[in-house]
Structures are given as structure tokens and as C-alpha cells.
Amino acid sequence: MYKIGMIGAGSWGIALSKVLADNGHHVVVWSIVEEEIQMLREHHEHLDKLPGVKLPDSIEFTTDISQAIREMDLIVLAVPSVFTRSTAKRMAEYVAKGQIIVCVAKGIEEDTLMTLSDIVEQEIPAATVAVMCGPSHAEEVGIGLPTTVVAGAHKRETAEKIQDIFMNSVFRVYTSPDVLGMELGGSLKNVIALAAGMADGLGYGDNTKAALITRGIAELTRLATKMGACEETLSGLTGIGDLIVTCQSRHSRNRKAGMLMGQGMTMEEATKEVKMVVEGIYSAKAALALAKKYQVSMPIIEGVNRVLFENEKASSVVESLMMRDKKSEHSTLEWE
Numbered sequence: 001m002y003k004i005g006m007i008g009a010g011s012w013g014i015a016l017s018k019v020l021a022d023n024g025h026h027v028v029v030w031s032i033v034e035e036e037i038q039m040l041r042e043h044h045e046h047l048d049k050l051p052g053v054k055l056p057d058s059i060e061f062t063t064d065i066s067q068a069i070r071e072m073d074l075i076v077l078a079v080p081s082v083f084t085r086s087t088a089k090r091m092a093e094y095v096a097k098g099q100i101i102v103c104v105a106k107g108i109e110e111d112t113l114m115t116l117s118d119i120v121e122q123e124i125p126a127a128t129v130a131v132m133c134g135p136s137h138a139e140e141v142g143i144g145l146p147t148t149v150v151a152g153a154h155k156r157e158t159a160e161k162i163q164d165i166f167m168n169s170v171f172r173v174y175t176s177p178d179v180l181g182m183e184l185g186g187s188l189k190n191v192i193a194l195a196a197g198m199a200d201g202l203g204y205g206d207n208t209k210a211a212l213i214t215r216g217i218a219e220l221t222r223l224a225t226k227m228g229a230c231e232e233t234l235s236g237l238t239g240i241g242d243l244i245v246t247c248q249s250r251h252s253r254n255r256k257a258g259m260l261m262g263q264g265m266t267m268e269e270a271t272k273e274v275k276m277v278v279e280g281i282y283s284a285k286a287a288l289a290l291a292k293k294y295q296v297s298m299p300i301i302e303g304v305n306r307v308l309f310e311n312e313k314a315s316s317v318v319e320s321l322m323m324r325d326k327k328s329e330h331s332t333l334e335w336e
């Protein structure tokens, strides 16, 4: 039995707390939002973000961040990416040398283009930082539907410790040393999922969705490999796996926001309607900036940015994607 601190009590933090408590660990959940902690203490259920998922009585809830950090064997950082830096700053004074912090959010910081694990390493140099992601909607994890994710760390022993702590018969955890590839796949797929949602909102079909997923992973792979990630990661759970689930699932916040925009809502109206964090909107500009920095062609990412920030209609972006210069699907194979 380990002591685990869960930093953040949104749908993902709550679903993972249930996995950990079901595995017999003692979990202390922190949130900055007092009413959220009061509701969790009273109901042992997150009535707004994960209704219907009852949490084990063993879980403790606190608004004192030190209680979810001091003496914990593992700390899970599950706040949305825009709060990663401010939360890491808040955590820093309590983290002991070598304490493991697992980042489970998905995003790229817009101003610095840093990954979330890089931000945590910068703000909390004492910590051993790791990541965990993959195709995993909180709504399904919360009710115990079989799910697979990947624990990524620079040292094998760190990844294997995370694997041991989380793994059970419905939550399978692989390990990987490719932290960068995992974080790029996990965050950039959200931008493609916005496009997939837009296609759904416009009433397009399965052919369109398959095209977006396939050409989307080609874009992600081009960028990630140029940045030093391993190609295998992008064809694994944290790349194509997470892209498929986010583009297809009825639970996806990114797909839903895209769908509402495809149906005519503005970005502001769509995010208000979704109520939970739509990470693709925060990662879209960073993805475009990375494409420019590394000189990689990312036409879907560019198109999503035009819909989000330049008021272009989603239908006109699709038309311009279809009518781009004619190309071969292969960039490396030679003709006879």
C-alpha cells in the first residue's frame, strides 16, 4: 500500500483516484476549489464532473496542498495544463528530493512551447518527473471499463513503479522512456480531435473522420520525430491510440467542442457549453508555433487555428484541405 497525493479534482483526477484507492492505496486529493472539496467530502462523488461514480470512503480530500505532498510515495498532477505552472509553483516548497510527480494532463505551454513535464522540472527541480497518458476517458475509467495507458519516465525504475501502483485487471499500464513523444502525441491529438468534431458538426461522414485521423497522425509524427521523439510512440497508445479515442468518443470534450463549432457556435460559446477543459484550444497555437519552428507542414493544425482564431468557417477549411496541391502519400519511397 502506497500513499498517493492527487493534485487536482477534475474528472481525470477523480477517476484516477478511484483506480488508486481500488488498488488499496491511501489517496489524498487536493483541489484549489473549496466548494469542490466540500462536495467530495459530503457525497464521495464528483456530482458535476463524474456523476454516478462513487468513490471509496478511504479517499481523503483537502484544500491544504502540503497534505497531498508531504510523505507521499507518489504525487499525481492532474490539473488542466493552463494551471500546471501555477500549481507546480505552489507545490515546490513541500516536495522532497526524489519524490515522483506524474503529470497526467495533456498540453503545451503557449508562451514557452514547453511540455508539462518540462515545466514541472523547471519549477520543482527536486522532483523526479514522469508522465502517464494514453486513450483513457475518465467516464470509462471511473466505471472500470478496460483501459490501457503508458507510464513514461527517463529511468526505467520510475516508470515501473508507476506501472505497479496503477495497474489492475481493468487498467493496464505499459512503460516507455520516450517522455517527449508521449507528451507531444497526448497534447497535439486534441487539436486534431477539434477538427474531427467540426467534421461531425458539419454532418460529414466516416470517410472524412478516417482521413482526419490518418492525415492527423502523419502531421503529429512529422513534428514529433523532428523534435526527437521516437516514431513508434506515435503509432502506439499515446499517439494513434489516443487520437482514435478522442476523435471518435462521445465522451471527448475536444470532439464535442469541435462539433459545436462545426454547427455554428463560436469558440467561446462552445467551451462554455462543454463546461470542462478543452485542451486542444490551448494547444492549437503552440502546435502551430512548433510547426513553424521545426519547419514541418501541418495543414490540419493550421486549419483548426484559422477556425479558432481567425473566424474562418470550418467548411471552408475542409474545402481548402481537399484542394491543396496534389501529393503522393509517401515522402520517402521512390518510384520505379
Ligand SMILES: NC(=O)c1ccc[n+]([C@@H]2O[C@H](COP(=O)([O-])OP(=O)(O)OC[C@H]3O[C@@H](n4cnc5c(N)ncnc54)[C@H](O)[C@@H]3O)[C@@H](O)[C@H]2O)c1
Binding pocket: 008, 009, 010, 011, 012, 013, 031, 032, 033, 036, 049, 078, 079, 080, 081, 083, 087, 104, 105, 106, 107, 136, 137, 138, 139, 275, 276, 277, 279
Ligand atoms: N477527463 C478525461 O477523460 C481525461 C483523460 C486523460 C487526460 N485528461 C487530461 O487531464 C487534465 C485535466 O482534465 P479534467 O478532465 O480533469 O479537467 P476538468 O475540467 O474536469 O477539471 C478541472 C479541475 O481543475 C482544478 N482547478 C480549477 N481551477 C484551478 C486552478 N486555478 N488551479 C489549479 N487547479 C484548478 C479543479 O479541481 C477542477 O475540477 C487535462 O489536461 C486533460 O486533457 C483528461
Ligand SMILES: O=P(O)(O)OC[C@H](O)CO
Binding pocket: 106, 134, 135, 136, 137, 190, 193, 242, 245, 246, 251, 252, 253, 254, 255, 277, 278, 279
Ligand atoms: O475528453 P478529451 O477530449 O479532453 O480527451 C480526454 C483524454 O485525453 C482521452 O484520452
